[in-house]
Amino acid sequence: MKKVEVITPILNANDLVAQENQGLLKSYQIMAVNLMASPGAGKTSLILKTGKALKGRVRLGVVEGDVASRIDADKVAAADIPVIQINTGGECHLEALTVQKALKALPLSEIDILFIENVGKSHLSRRISTRRNDSHRRRQRAGGR
Amino acid sequence: MRYLSSVAVLMRRMDAFSWFLMHELSVTEQLLNVVLEHARKASAKQVLKVNVVIGDLTGFVNESIQFYFDLLSKGTEAEKAGLAIARIPSRVRCRNCKKEFQPAEGDWSCPLCGGLIEEVLGGRELYVESIEVE
Secondary structure (H helix, E strand, C coil): CEEEEEEEECCCHHHHHHHHHHHHHHHCCCEEEEECCCCCCCHHHHHHHHHHHCCCCCCEEEEEEECCCCHHHHHHHHCCCCEEEEECCCCCCCCHHHHHHHHHHCCHHHCCEEEEECCCCCHHHHHHCHHHHHHHHHHHHCCCC | CHHHHHHHHHHHHHHHHHHHHHHHHHHHHHHHHHHHHHHHHCCCCCEEEEEEEEEHHHCCCHHHHHHHHHHHHCCCCCCCCEEEEEEECCEEEECCCCCEECCECCECCCCCCCCCEEEEEECCCEEEEEEEEC
């Protein structure tokens, strides 16, 4: 038997792309903030209010993660903040690669702080409780609440 | 490949937990790649033991990694290898009083002064330390 020293980090593909993203952000001297909270917690509101408070002093950019809609992205765009919408289509959160695509589409040289509004993970819990939602919908269809 | 497709079926069945399972799957694939690469470099016929270091902050679950390792290593030199996982507890430093401590579950404030965290000192480790081969 022979012992072989390895000491090699285990990085998955996501980590490698994440490292690239970090390098890209660093080269443009952008501070990135990953916002994660349940749906309805106020992620978009926080971004909009921050944009208002820092207007003219700090340039914001936003990556909007959403399962399907672009309601939030429209709100942010209406506030004159550069925004890229990513629809994950059922994925529970933004992966490094999807973030990288968004980064490449943003005017990075005109951004100081980048907010990444992640998908609230609890849409998973919504999937778990589909049965309850179904009965709720059935009640709605029947005209009740 | 046969095993991978059964993993996929299993993940689809688990549906809501698939994100959780998937994380360990890709990490265990990478773990196995590292192990086999070093085993071949050492011209080993068989891997007997794999010593892995995992920090608590990675969130990876030993049992889940073991499960995927058994599945993925079938038919490779590491098929019969035992997996020895050393866990590193999380360790952080207080921004306020600079005390180093292990954060409690769900409470990351400093036990001395209630301050916020300045730096994570340990718990993010994720590497293959060594392998035992023949």
